[in-house]
Amino acid sequence: MNFKFDVNAVREQFPACKLEIDGVPIAYLDGPGGTQIPQRVLDGMFGYMVNDNANEDGNFKAGRMARGIEYAAREAAADLLGCDPDEIGFNCSSTQNNFNLAMNLSKNFQPGDELIVTEIDHRCNSAPWRSLERFGCVVKTVRLDPETQQLDFEDYKAKLSDKTRVVAVNWASNALGTVTDVKKFIKLAHEYGAFTVVDAVHYSAHFPIDVKDIDTDVLLCSPYKWFGPHMGVIYMKKEHIASLDFNNAKCDDISEGSRKFHMGTPQYESLKGITEAVNFIASIGEQYTECFAEQLGTLTGRRKAVVAGMLAIDEYESALAKKLRMGLRAIPGVKVWGPAEGQPRTPTVVFTVEGHAPEKVTEALGAKGINSWHGDFYAVEAVAAIGLAESGGLIRLGLAPYCTEGDIDRTLYTVREIVCGC
Ligand SMILES: Cc1ncc(COP(=O)(O)O)c(C=O)c1O
Structure with missing residues (x-):
């Protein structure tokens, strides 16, 4: 499969992707709380x-x-x-x-x-x-x-x-x-x-x-x-x-x-x-139907384009999420939560940093224009079951098709700064 996701073409359609904080574009890693909106929806x-x-x-x-x-x-x-x-x-x-x-x-x-x-x-x-x-x-x-x-x-x-x-x-x-x-x-x-x-x-x-x-x-x-x-x-x-x-x-x-x-x-x-x-999802899919011909089978019309769009989004986001998980695991004191590698999962990456309250980490990320979440996200029993109810829960970074490798690099750099205090 010859698949290369055109993230710039996606970002072009989101007015929010043009917004900056201190001269850098905002990294929207808060997608699980709600995504940004493309122009055609507006x-x-x-x-x-x-x-x-x-x-x-x-x-x-x-x-x-x-x-x-x-x-x-x-x-x-x-x-x-x-x-x-x-x-x-x-x-x-x-x-x-x-x-x-x-x-x-x-x-x-x-x-x-x-x-x-x-x-x-x-x-x-x-x-x-x-x-x-x-x-x-x-x-x-x-x-x-x-x-x-x-x-x-x-x-x-x-x-x-x-x-x-x-x-x-x-x-x-x-x-x-x-x-x-x-x-x-x-x-x-x-x-x-x-x-x-x-x-x-x-x-x-x-x-x-x-x-x-x-x-x-x-x-x-x-x-x-x-x-x-x-x-x-x-x-x-x-x-x-x-x-x-x-x-x-x-x-x-x-x-x-x-x-x-x-x-x-x-x-x-x-x-x-x-x-x-x-x-909008269908418009993404229309560019990638060839790449997913086998999975699309006999589907036709907008349903076919929508399924292709979601397959393309999954393919793109999964690769970025893996890079993010690997990068976080390489930082001392960081623990990545969620199912083991290879198990079915979404491109939502959750972690904790030893000695740093989740609230402080999201605050520091936010100050660098990186939008993230912390807490239990109303999955109260799940966060309690893994023993994090009393310590402020998890830090959550979620990917969307307008996120870039640059967003991941900046995030990893900032988490490293938080950990080493420099
Ligand atoms: C898994 C899950 N279920 C349900 C909800 C609640 O959806 P709504 O805000 O539309 O009620 C959310 C919102 O974050 C969610 O992530």
């Missing part, structure tokens, strides 16, 4: 608000266009996830989508019904199900093995029972970068008749997704992790959408189909942004 959102701003079904041009804007976003999200547009819904965040889902599914639960979450979860994946404990549901938590920093599949098997109603599993950890074989979890959950929810918020920023392949009942992701606005996308299998009773305004066709998820007027400007974010 244009789409701005264009809606200036030219097409209207609520739907108004009897005038802009009013008649609004439903089309929403449908276009569903088509785009469907191309990203590999499903039918009628299986896509939107709300303000994945956490909101998951709370709504839990509340609505719980109408069919009895006291004593069991719900499974995991220790690697962002609270978005676990808190909605824990909120059902007050109705008598029993929440079981799959153990994170602190050695491998992966979920313990044997513990999962032991926790499944005939009473299991929901298995909510994280696809990729935003704290450790660990990628879980969710297909294996889902298959077993279905054997017990359980409903499955996959938190793909971190995973979706780095890899192509085929919801039909993993066969989950629900999948959650958030466009602000992949160049779009602050929103949540929910995929649900069509048969569940048809049968579930959702709390909503119950106003004729505005509350039907995958619109059952909506809690009021859709965020049209953000929906426009979602469409353009997917088009």
Whole structure:
């Protein structure tokens, strides 16, 4: 495969990549908290608000266009996830989508019904199900093995029972970068008749997704992790959408189909942004379809371009992340966390520095124009499981397709400066 990623062509499209601190471009290694936004997404959102701003079904041009804007976003999200547009819904965040889902599914639960979450979860994946404990549901938590920093599949098997109603599993950890074989979890959950929810918020920023392949009942992701606005996308299998009773305004066709998820007027400007974010990923992919011909198989149209885009992003980010991990490991006093080399992982690199509080390290990096994060990133139980809850958690550096080798070199140089105090 003759693959060479054109990072400059990507950076050209991000106004934020032109910003500098003390004469150097900002290194955006804060992607797991949310990526920067390309011009076409900004244009789409701005264009809606200036030219097409209207609520739907108004009897005038802009009013008649609004439903089309929403449908276009569903088509785009469907191309990203590999499903039918009628299986896509939107709300303000994945956490909101998951709370709504839990509340609505719980109408069919009895006291004593069991719900499974995991220790690697962002609270978005676990808190909605824990909120059902007050109705008598029993929440079981799959153990994170602190050695491998992966979920313990044997513990999962032991926790499944005939009473299991929901298995909510994280696809990729935003704290450790660990990628879980969710297909294996889902298959077993279905054997017990359980409903499955996959938190793909971190995973979706780095890899192509085929919801039909993993066969989950629900999948959650958030466009602000992949160049779009602050929103949540929910995929649900069509048969569940048809049968579930959702709390909503119950106003004729505005509350039907995958619109059952909506809690009021859709965020049209953000929906426009979602469409353009997917088009941005597709525009990357269009340059690399030849390189990934084998993986793309018989795919066509925008779905093919989106999958190629995510494969190209993964290929580029993985190589940079490896360089970053190797460079950090070579610095005395630095410990890199996350799964062992060779195990499935995202390009999110987490570390600690002996004798230096994570907060101080991110502050020092920030002063050099390197944006990073520290703490538990709402993956509270995961950071506790590896023993870092009391010491300020982890320092997190996440890669995005606009990051460069220069960003990595500067980061390694600055961490070395912090360690040797010069
Ligand atoms: C793995 C994971 N799940 C869920 C969330 C929450 O997503 P949202 O902010 O859309 O609720 C995040 C946000 O960082 C995340 O990284």
